[in-house]
Amino acid sequence: MGKLLFEWDYSSYPGARRYPHLFKPIELGNLTIPNRIKYAATEDNLNGRDGFVTDAGVAYLRERAKGVVGGICTMQGVYMDEKRQGQGYVGQAAAWHDKFIPGLKRLADAIHEQRAVACCQLMHCGRVGAVEVDYCQGPSDVPQRLRIFRPVREMIKADIKQCIKEHVEATERLLKAGFDIVEISGIVGYLLSNFVSGYTNRRTDEYGGDIRGRMRFLVELIQEVKKVCGDVPLGIRLCAEELLDDVGGNTPEESMISYEMAEEAGVDFFSVTAGWQESIVPVISRDVPMGSWIHLAKRAKEHVKVPVQMAYRLFRPDLPNKAIGEGHLDFWEMCRSMIADPLMPKKVLEGREEDIRHCVACNLCLARLFRDAPMTCYINPVCAHETDPQFIDPRPAEEEKNIMIVGGGPAGLECAYVAARRGHEVHVYEKREELGGTLIEASQAPYGDEELFNCIEYQKAQCEKAGVTFHLGTEVTEELIQDELPDTVVLATGPVYSKGKGAGFDGENVVNVLDVLSGKATVGDKVVVWGNRKPGIGVALFLAKQGKKVTIVGKDRSAGFDVNPSFKWRYMIYLRQNGVTAYNDCDIEEIKGDEVMVRTYDGYRFPVECDSVVATEREANDSLKDAVQAEGIELFVIGDALVPRNLSSAVHDGYRIGIRV
Amino acid sequence: MSFNAEQEINRLWRGLHGAQDEIGRTYYRWRQAALEAAGPDAKPLDVSLRAAEIMGTEIGKAFLPRLNWLKGEEAWLMNLAKSYAGNWINHGAIVKLEKGENPFEVLIKWERCPWPTFAKEYGAEMEEDVLCCDRILQSILKDVNVFFDVNYKIETLKAIPRGDGECLRRLYKD
Numbered sequence: 001m002g003k004l005l006f007e008w009d010y011s012s013y014p015g016a017r018r019y020p021h022l023f024k025p026i027e028l029g030n031l032t033i034p035n036r037i038k039y040a041a042t043e044d045n046l047n048g049r050d051g052f053v054t055d056a057g058v059a060y061l062r063e064r065a066k067g068v069v070g071g072i073c074t075m076q077g078v079y080m081d082e083k084r085q086g087q088g089y090v091g092q093a094a095a096w097h098d099k100f101i102p103g104l105k106r107l108a109d110a111i112h113e114q115r116a117v118a119c120c121q122l123m124h125c126g127r128v129g130a131v132e133v134d135y136c137q138g139p140s141d142v143p144q145r146l147r148i149f150r151p152v153r154e155m156i157k158a159d160i161k162q163c164i165k166e167h168v169e170a171t172e173r174l175l176k177a178g179f180d181i182v183e184i185s186g187i188v189g190y191l192l193s194n195f196v197s198g199y200t201n202r203r204t205d206e207y208g209g210d211i212r213g214r215m216r217f218l219v220e221l222i223q224e225v226k227k228v229c230g231d232v233p234l235g236i237r238l239c240a241e242e243l244l245d246d247v248g249g250n251t252p253e254e255s256m257i258s259y260e261m262a263e264e265a266g267v268d269f270f271s272v273t274a275g276w277q278e279s280i281v282p283v284i285s286r287d288v289p290m291g292s293w294i295h296l297a298k299r300a301k302e303h304v305k306v307p308v309q310m311a312y313r314l315f316r317p318d319l320p321n322k323a324i325g326e327g328h329l330d331f332w333e334m335c336r337s338m339i340a341d342p343l344m345p346k347k348v349l350e351g352r353e354e355d356i357r358h359c360v361a362c363n364l365c366l367a368r369l370f371r372d373a374p375m376t377c378y379i380n381p382v383c384a385h386e387t388d389p390q391f392i393d394p395r396p397a398e399e400e401k402n403i404m405i406v407g408g409g410p411a412g413l414e415c416a417y418v419a420a421r422r423g424h425e426v427h428v429y430e431k432r433e434e435l436g437g438t439l440i441e442a443s444q445a446p447y448g449d450e451e452l453f454n455c456i457e458y459q460k461a462q463c464e465k466a467g468v469t470f471h472l473g474t475e476v477t478e479e480l481i482q483d484e485l486p487d488t489v490v491l492a493t494g495p496v497y498s499k500g501k502g503a504g505f506d507g508e509n510v511v512n513v514l515d516v517l518s519g520k521a522t523v524g525d526k527v528v529v530w531g532n533r534k535p536g537i538g539v540a541l542f543l544a545k546q547g548k549k550v551t552i553v554g555k556d557r558s559a560g561f562d563v564n565p566s567f568k569w570r571y572m573i574y575l576r577q578n579g580v581t582a583y584n585d586c587d588i589e590e591i592k593g594d595e596v597m598v599r600t601y602d603g604y605r606f607p608v609e610c611d612s613v614v615a616t617e618r619e620a621n622d623s624l625k626d627a628v629q630a631e632g633i634e635l636f637v638i639g640d641a642l643v644p645r646n647l648s649s650a651v652h653d654g655y656r657i658g659i660r661v
Numbered sequence: 662m663s664f665n666a667e668q669e670i671n672r673l674w675r676g677l678h679g680a681q682d683e684i685g686r687t688y689y690r691w692r693q694a695a696l697e698a699a700g701p702d703a704k705p706l707d708v709s710l711r712a713a714e715i716m717g718t719e720i721g722k723a724f725l726p727r728l729n730w731l732k733g734e735e736a737w738l739m740n741l742a743k744s745y746a747g748n749w750i751n752h753g754a755i756v757k758l759e760k761g762e763n764p765f766e767v768l769i770k771w772e773r774c775p776w777p778t779f780a781k782e783y784g785a786e787m788e789e790d791v792l793c794c795d796r797i798l799q800s801i802l803k804d805v806n807v808f809f810d811v812n813y814k815i816e817t818l819k820a821i822p823r824g825d826g827e828c829l830r831r832l833y834k835d
Contacts (some may be wrong), residue, residue, distance in 0.1 A: 145726055
């Protein structure tokens with residue numbers, strides 16, 4: 001029986017009965033971990049550019065440590081060299097000198113304060129690293145496929161020895177800081193994965209050649225770090241499938257050999273991953289169904305004896321619970337799902353799943369990190385604001401108000417429950433008979449968009465618990481405002497759908513995007529979608545999936561201007577695959593019975609055949625503004641009613657006004 | 662909804678040709694600036710070859726995400742050749758591709774190219790134009806070869822600036 005750092009008894013919790021496999025102990029090296037929950041290492045860019053841990057970084061991790069309810073909480077990977085060749089993120093923590101130990105200790109202490117197991121990670125970012133240096137390191141100077149990364153400089157043997165030494169010294173510092181588990185990162189294109197992969201390792205010396213040669217560096221590194229770790233469990237995040245077939249990456253068989261060799265070298269657990277940043281197939285975005293990668297954990301379990309952990313689209317507890325029960329997995333790891341809701345596993349344990357704010361797998365968090373911006377979450381407005389008491393624990397209202405929220409979409413509902421929790425009397429008016437606003441229709445779009453509606457389920461549950469009163473099927477008019485005379489009105493009415501300036505926009509063959517997605521409007525076989533932002537892309541794919549010939553005509557320079565780059569590339573591929581033509585930088589000049597005249601930004605014109613036009617262009621919604629102001633009532637306008645944007649803006653707007661009003 | 666296709670195509674065509682002309686002129690204006698900045702001892706050919714190398718390397722990097730090895734090496738090679746051709750077609754050249762006699766060999770034929778005309782207009786040597794094109798073409802291959810772990814070469818068999826009437830290059834596996 002391994003050492004138990006903190007006693008936890010889950011027997012009285014409903015979640016432990018519902019998901020018994022998630023809340024049973026497991027041996028990990030010399031430790032006994034009371035449950036199967038792990039917050040996996042996630043960069044957050046919240047630390048100083050000099051590598052020192054900050055208050056923001058500590059507060060961010062403390063919240064996640066609270067969430068794992070006694071399980072493992074991992075800090076972000078540290079870089080270990082003074083030259084910063086291994087640094088992959090501007091706000092990455094460093095461990096190349098003893099001066100960083102006090103900061104690292106703060107992270108370990110913050111985890112221990114929550115009675116969780118503190119895991120640290122060593123991460124040399126290799127060919128995707130070196131943000132502050134004009135070159136990066138790798139086994140061979142194989143050029144980058146993604147141009148955002150630095151040119152690669154081949155490591156000589158002295159570099160390899162130095163790198164091992166730096167891993168060892170950093171481990172010593174992290175252990176001094178109080179961490180209970182050490183993890184090595186060998187995934188997604190970071191240095192160790194570069195050595196293991198046939199794609200990036202073209203060396204002809206003993207560190208190259210076949211998979212055994214390519215594994216030599218990793219094996220030596222594990223052996224040296226293991227010496228320092230002693231009884232402290234040592235694990236590795238390692239790619240089980242690189243998904244780099246197009247450039248000569250490892251085969252699954254080679255990956256499993258790498259697992260066997262790493263185990264033989266001394267690791268006590270594996271974290272299974274799939275794909276690289278350079279892979280051209282989707283791995284973790286919303287279009288990949290949840291649970292798609294469990295087979296990789298199962299395969300790993302067939303090749304190694306030590307525990308196997310995995311994240312990768314396991315956003316619902318039933319999936320890992322089942323996989324653990326069937327012996328395909330040992331630990332449920334979470335990255336993005338605990339960015340979206342740091343307390344997710346705690347809520348699972350307490351039987352409060354309706355309180356979970358689910359990740360929508362948009363990858364905005366990654367897009368931000370790759371662009372040197374601090375972590376943020378599309379769906380969680382509190383993320384990276386954990387040091388701000390106004391965000392993390394909004395003060396009760398100084399004066400209790402009667403608040404009328406007009407619109408039961410994501411902006412209105414977010415604002416409603418936050419304001420109600422602060423003591424306000426909140427009434428949400430929705431002209432339809434159901435809550436959700438435009439998300440009701442938007443979540444009908446293909447490639448995983450149904451997951452977007454989880455946001456409404458969460459907000460609805462929070463509103464109900466906070467005592468928000470819903471007035472469904474009630475359209476707010478000037479008279480209603482005059483009758484109710486609330487202290488505050490929040491207009492969250494959603495956008496107004498634009499009418500084009502050209503002739504023919506009043507025709508019967510012009511239909512609204514919401515009517516199309518809800519099935520209220522029918523369209524012909526040749527459709528022009530007016531607008532090339534996310535609503536346009538969503539409905540274009542929706543119709544193309546029905547076999548229709550779809551053409552997008554939009555004013556933005558490129559389609560999907562409002563979609564973050566980490567997801568946009570998926571949409572571009574799906575548009576191509578579904579035969580959708582997009583004319584960007586264009587507008588519709590005129591609509592006739594069987595064609596539209598398209599005009600480019602610089603005046604060229606050409607006709608496009610079509611039976612129907614779907615209007616998706618939006619503008620701010622000014623209705624009721626004057627009526628509210630005329631009564632001298634405090635007014636806020638949020639979400640698409642203010643400026644048509646996306647779900648994230650609606651939620652963030654709602655939260656910010658909710659804590660302010 | 663009156664639409665005069667001929668008129669629209671004409672306007673587009675003029676816009677395209679104007680842009681193509683600007684590409685060539687911009688290059689030679691910068692060449693002139695670089696030569697002036699480099700001083701009287703600088704050799705125009707050295708400066709131009711360095712520029713060609715930078716351009717080739719950059720173009721090669723842009724090729725990497727577009728080339729798909731999973732379609733097989735012959736398809737990959739034809740794709741590479743098409744990428745070469747496309748680059749010059751964008752500048753206003755007429756470029757044709759032919760399979761070579763050997764399996765991994767493609768002949769790229771420039772039936773027309775605007776670059777010798779620009780060279781003449783700005784007083785550059787005709788041979789400089791040939792050598793710069795060669796350098797661009799070879800520099801493109803540098804990253805492509807390493808990335809895909811192959812060894813392809815490109816050689817010039819004929820060149821318009823040398824009076825051959827066409828440029829003919831052989832792209833082949835070594």
